[in-house]
Amino acid sequence: MIEIRDVTRSYGAFKALDDASLAIREGEFFSLLGPSGCGKTTLLRMIAGFDQPTSGSIAIDGQPMDGIPANRRPTNMVFQSYAIFPHLNVEQNVAYGLKRLRLDAGEEKRRVEEALEQVSLTGLGRRGATELSGGQRQRVALARALVMRPKVLLLDEPLSALDKKLREQMQIELRRLQQAVGITFILVTHDQYEALAMSDRIAVMFNGRIAQVASPKDIYQRPVTRQVADFLGGMNFVAAEIVEESGATLTVDTLGFGRVKAEKPPAFLRKGTSATLGIRPERLRVLWDEERFDFEVAGTVVERHYFGEVTHLIVDIPGLEKPLSVIETNDFGADDIPVGAAIRLAYDPEALVALAD
Numbered sequence: 001m002i003e004i005r006d007v008t009r010s011y012g013a014f015k016a017l018d019d020a021s022l023a024i025r026e027g028e029f030f031s032l033l034g035p036s037g038c039g040k041t042t043l044l045r046m047i048a049g050f051d052q053p054t055s056g057s058i059a060i061d062g063q064p065m066d067g068i069p070a071n072r073r074p075t076n077m078v079f080q081s082y083a084i085f086p087h088l089n090v091e092q093n094v095a096y097g098l099k100r101l102r103l104d105a106g107e108e109k110r111r112v113e114e115a116l117e118q119v120s121l122t123g124l125g126r127r128g129a130t131e132l133s134g135g136q137r138q139r140v141a142l143a144r145a146l147v148m149r150p151k152v153l154l155l156d157e158p159l160s161a162l163d164k165k166l167r168e169q170m171q172i173e174l175r176r177l178q179q180a181v182g183i184t185f186i187l188v189t190h191d192q193y194e195a196l197a198m199s200d201r202i203a204v205m206f207n208g209r210i211a212q213v214a215s216p217k218d219i220y221q222r223p224v225t226r227q228v229a230d231f232l233g234g235m236n237f238v239a240a241e242i243v244e245e246s247g248a249t250l251t252v253d254t255l256g257f258g259r260v261k262a263e264k265p266p267a268f269l270r271k272g273t274s275a276t277l278g279i280r281p282e283r284l285r286v287l288w289d290e291e292r293f294d295f296e297v298a299g300t301v302v303e304r305h306y307f308g309e310v311t312h313l314i315v316d317i318p319g320l321e322k323p324l325s326v327i328e329t330n331d332f333g334a335d336d337i338p339v340g341a342a343i344r345l346a347y348d349p350e351a352l353v354a355l356a357d
């Protein structure tokens with residue numbers, strides 16, 4: 001649907017986007033995720049036609065977009081600062097872009113009503129734009145884009161101005177909306193939870209480069225580099241030495257976990273070189289009393305932090321440079337484990353991922 005091929009955008013010697021290639025599928029909810037300045041808005045603006053690649057090409061629906069201005073592309077953009085017109089009411093705001101299509105009055109009205117219904121604003125059409133909450137204003141901005149029936153809706157941090165609770169509610173609504181209208185959504189965000197919660201697939205970006213493209217689950221559970229792992233929530237890193245490589249499996253030696261097997265990430269990990277293993281804090285489980293597990297590490301609790309439904313334990317493991325971070329639910333009393341306690345932790349070897357540095 002959208003083919004981005006070897007796209008670079010330079011400002012002088014600086015590359016805001018550096019040789020990015022990406023294929024976004026039709027009907028997909030796709031997110032561009034990364035820290036501030038990584039180039040995600042630059043890429044979105046080039047898809048929209050507000051900016052041109054220095055080199056490389058973008059095609060939408062098989063059509064090369066070189067030289068095609070924004071208003072002739074099958075895309076529509078919703079901005080972070082949802083600039084709706086304060087002197088117009090909701091209906092007029094939504095109908096604004098339709099004017100140049102010169103539809104007859106009945107058809108225009110139908111399309112506006114349909115768009116308002118899609119964003120759950122039915123009945124608020126006559127409301128003044130200034131008489132709306134932040135969430136409602138964001139919906140007007142969405143309706144205004146949807147009413148144009150784009151093939152691709154581009155969203156540049158559309159929820160970042162909303163408070164946390166409303167943002168979470170809008171995330172669910174946006175996802176529902178995308179599934180209902182069935183068009184391709186491309187979202188720019190620096191919020192990993194937002195990307196995980198809404199997307200079919202995510203591209204994680206750093207310094208103008210795409211580091212990984214995968215489903216939320218794969219990005220979270222199978223990050224390919226340390227940087228991706230770190231950006232998407234907590235991760236324990238354990239230094240490892242690669243002793244054997246067979247197909248997709250690596251055998252590595254670690255000080256804390258001993259010799260373990262881990263799935264090989266794509267590219268450049270060779271026998272004899274060092275690597276990093278990663279394991280998420282929630283994939284470590286406290287073993288109680290006589291409970292035994294095939295895969296255990298033993299250590300001492302050095303810190304305990306209570307978070308209501310979970311407790312966060314920091315556990316010092318002999319041989320490990322850094323203590324492990326463990327997140328345990330409180331249903332079995334993890335919140336009662338005292339600092340200084342000797343504990344054992346179970347882990348599933350499948351939860352250990354080998355990461356490229």
Ligand SMILES: Nc1ncnc2c1ncn2[C@@H]1O[C@H](COP(=O)(O)OP(=O)(O)OP(=O)(O)O)[C@@H](O)[C@H]1O
Nearest residue numbers: 011015016034035036037038039040041042043190
């Ligand atoms: N017109 C410009 N001239 C020079 N540098 C620019 C220009 N526009 C963007 N940049 C630089 O390109 C890099 C990428 O910017 P971009 O806006 O794409 O980042 P981003 O990932 O969207 O970040 P944010 O989340 O902060 O919006 C930044 O370092 C930015 O300073």
